Amino acid sequence: MKDTFKHKGLRKKLVEEVRNKGIKDENVLSALNNVPRHFFMDSSFLEFAYQDKPFPIGSGQTISQPYTVAFQTELLEVEKGNKVLEIGTGSGYQACILIEMGARVYTVERIKSLYNKTKVLLEQMNYFPKMFYGDGYKGLPAFAPYDRILVTAAAPYVPEGLLKQLKPGGIMVIPVGAADTQKMQKIIKLKDGSLDINDCGYFRFVPLLNDRS
């Protein structure tokens, strides 16, 4: 697949659209400008890659809307060198945005076929997050603690294991709630271990899955 002049132009427009919707962090906007989103979509959706919309990626899952990706990434306040745990690899798009921000990314996916497909794609694109097939409810204790944790599927509650794996001083961004709508929460773990929980608006994600698929 190629990243043509046309794709780059469409991407610039998308970045401006996302900026106009309120995203201010220039590092987030330039990451969005650097990652060719059309690489992550099935070919039948190629022409839609630079619309600010979610799209199906197979197995009943979606690649999130670019604005939502930018919003979550901005809330996460990623700093260069941060160790970031992402729950819900999906297409791998969000993981690449985090890598562009200078993060060391660990990402977990529950659906084997998506995990396999995305692993191949990201290697081809020269992005190398540490990828795991597993259950995001449990996080990834072997590599904890993390500076940042980003959950990209709807969580009915904040999983205890994830809170444990967050460093004191760390930030977790997670959409919490039932199937139809979730509250975006930015959870800051203070140095003494207590939690500062901030509500940041309503979004709609596919649900975190419980059973191994």
Ligand code: SAH
């Ligand atoms: N971050 C993704 C969007 C993901 S959609 C992207 O940039 O494309 C949510 C993803 O979470 C789906 O791929 C879904 O299969 C995955 N998922 C659902 N339940 C999960 C769980 N318990 N653990 C890990 N991943 C899960």
